[in-house]
Amino acid sequence: MRVRYITHLSKLDGLTLEERRRLEPVAARYAFRLNSYYERLIDWDDPDDPLRRLVIPLENELNEWGDLDASHEASYTPVRGCQHKYTDTALLLVNEVCGAYCRYCFRKRLFMNDNDDVSLDHRPGLRYIQEHEEITNVLLTGGDPLVLSTRRLDAILNDLAAVPHVRIVRIGTKMAAFNPYRVLDDPELPKILADYCDSGTQIYVMNHFDHPRELTSEARRAIGVLREAGVMMVNQCPIIRGVNDDPRVLAALFRELSFIGSPQYYVFQGRPTAGNEPYEVPIVEGYRIFTEANRQVSGLAKRARFAMSHRTGKIEIFGVDDSYIYMKYHRAHRKNDYGQVVVALRDDCAHWLDQLTVVSGPRSAARAAADYRPWGRGGRPRLPATPF
Ligand code: SF4
Numbered sequence: 085m086r087v088r089y090i091t092h093l094s095k096l097d098g099l100t101l102e103e104r105r106r107l108e109p110v111a112a113r114y115a116f117r118l119n120s121y122y123e124r125l126i127d128w129d130d131p132d133d134p135l136r137r138l139v140i141p142l143e144n145e146l147n148e149w150g151d152l153d154a155s156h157e158a159s160y161t162p163v164r165g166c167q168h169k170y171t172d173t174a175l176l177l178v179n180e181v182c183g184a185y186c187r188y189c190f191r192k193r194l195f196m197n198d199n200d201d202v203s204l205d206h207r208p209g210l211r212y213i214q215e216h217e218e219i220t221n222v223l224l225t226g227g228d229p230l231v232l233s234t235r236r237l238d239a240i241l242n243d244l245a246a247v248p249h250v251r252i253v254r255i256g257t258k259m260a261a262f263n264p265y266r267v268l269d270d271p272e273l274p275k276i277l278a279d280y281c282d283s284g285t286q287i288y289v290m291n292h293f294d295h296p297r298e299l300t301s302e303a304r305r306a307i308g309v310l311r312e313a314g315v316m317m318v319n320q321c322p323i324i325r326g327v328n329d330d331p332r333v334l335a336a337l338f339r340e341l342s343f344i345g346s347p348q349y350y351v352f353q354g355r356p357t358a359g360n361e362p363y364e365v366p367i368v369e370g371y372r373i374f375t376e377a378n379r380q381v382s383g384l385a386k387r388a389r390f391a392m393s394h395r396t397g398k399i400e401i402f403g404v405d406d407s408y409i410y411m412k413y414h415r416a417h418r419k420n421d422y423g424q425v426v427v428a429l430r431d432d433c434a435h436w437l438d439q440l441t442v443v444s445g446p447r448s449a450a451r452a453a454a455d456y457r458p459w460g461r462g463g464r465p466r467l468p469a470t471p472f
Contacts, residue, residue, distance in 0.1 A: 085265045088120040098128030110141035114359045115195040117185040134327040142362045149361035152193040156395035165203025174219045176209045177202040179227035183262030188363035190355040223254040230259040234272045245285040258292035264306035274313035281314035291319045296336040317346035322354045323370045324363045331376035342385035353392040368432045396448040421446045
């Protein structure tokens, strides 16, 4: 099926002239992109439709809030287009375009004109990976690697498969949600992926479904095609205000994903990224939503962790009581931090570790909190804790 890309709000019949006029300045700051497949999934009669909220700009994105690189990815970039934060995993940012642009994206800086995070030439990153034998996993990301042609993707996979210590290549993609025809209309894609899986490089597709309505019959078929090719499938997404911040919606997503063989892997606390204020949910509320969603699903549907991709590591949030928030380093840049528990005073307005008062835990966490400089007009909000 022919799927058309839409890069101007003026091409959207679902918006009134007045809406287009108001939203143009937002799209001028944070790029807008949609496609005709996903456009049809939106209920244009509902201004609060979750899929509309996912891709259509909101005026309050222009509120001063957050950082463009909230997880300090630049400091883990040894060569252009390659990030290396955790010992065994490296990232190759191979593309700066996606099937559509999520308004809450934490990498929206890539879609701005002057970024040098992505490298369309993967060879410098490849050389870095070749020289680091501890790297067993490579994540292709961007942008969305499945926007690349199959030929280009094949060339990158071929180079990675030739590195003996690389055993897993992950493809981080939202194409099954944004445009499943990318998979359904290209028989060559599952064929090359099957060849890599058969010859010893396991391919994982890290899907990105945010809402159960994205699991259309086409999306489910695309997942089936990739699974048949021998690809392992998981899903990851953040909790997004107005999209999946209802435990029933998140539970339905977890449940359906477990049924189609792409179970939830991580649920992320939204990063405090510039432009993302309208989409963010505070940590305590996010933990409650995650816990209540898990309560409604089977064991296989609730294996995900609720985590913050902080600059010091991936910090799992595993408990909240009347006084404290309990966290643990699930991945850590500094090896000694791995497994360490972080306890912080409960703050129902805090969105990020840096805004919390850490009362016990490794120095990295305490320092992050101590170094905190308020972003935007919200500053460092403190409200009395309410019963959980
Ligand atoms: S698919 Fe991923 S990288 Fe692309 S806009 Fe959405 S969140 Fe950002």
